[in-house]
Amino acid sequence: MSKVFKALSDPTRRRVLQLLRRGPLSAGDLAAHFDVSKPTMSVHFNVLKDADLVHAEKHGNSIVYSLKMSVLEEALMGFAQTLGIQAHSIEAASNAELNPERPQADNKESQS
Amino acid sequence: MSKVFKALSDPTRRRVLQLLRRGPLSAGDLAAHFDVSKPTMSVHFNVLKDADLVHAEKHGNSIVYSLKMSVLEEALMGFAQTLGIQAHSIEAASNAELNPERPQADNKESQS
DNA sequence: TAGATAGTTAGCTAAACTTCTAATTATGAG
């Protein structure tokens, strides 16, 4: 969970997560939205991957990233709860619908 | 808002916010919960103050910190919303009741 | 006034973070 908040501390990475909200995107497509070099973006992707916030999948020549909404939601809402912010997420099925091929279900709480 | 997430990226600072959840505490009382020097804690308090997450008030010899729940909630829930996590906070009056002398209402969105 | 207590400021170090360019790996197409 510490890794998640560290990952969220950078504006570029938060932006990446928002872009992935609509569905999976390749590293290149994501990078096109930012004014930094591709290697720099690659580092950001690794931070997000290390925090288990995104899933990476090789698709031919490129790498497609997708958001692990459940992990993000758990971290955000979990922390909110420790503060008495009784948030009640109604995240709905919007995500499952937009990412039909990415069930992102096998996530089993595995960070430090 | 970037300052808020930066502030939240450190475990010690997140812990401080949780301790303040129950009500205001002095710098010393807070510092007693951690295994770091007082100057180090002082820096953490400044980061939290700079992010507008806490309010500091001098009370005689000591400085009493209190949580600005509204700011924290707005950042957390605001970001959650940009991700489609339609969270619906029912933070209730618990805070107002525990901190009767700290209305913490005059917060007007003033960070970079 | 003198001493004790609460915090901060100053100055420093070590580690981590962000970013870059250049070089490398891996895949797809001609």
Added chain:
DNA sequence: CTCATAATTAGAAGTTTAGCTAACTATCTA
């Protein structure tokens, strides 16, 4: 096989961060 494309790894520079000790300021108390 060779070239182009997508992305990564490697290495380096500059900045930020977290932590410390020592010294200072401010307040309370005897």
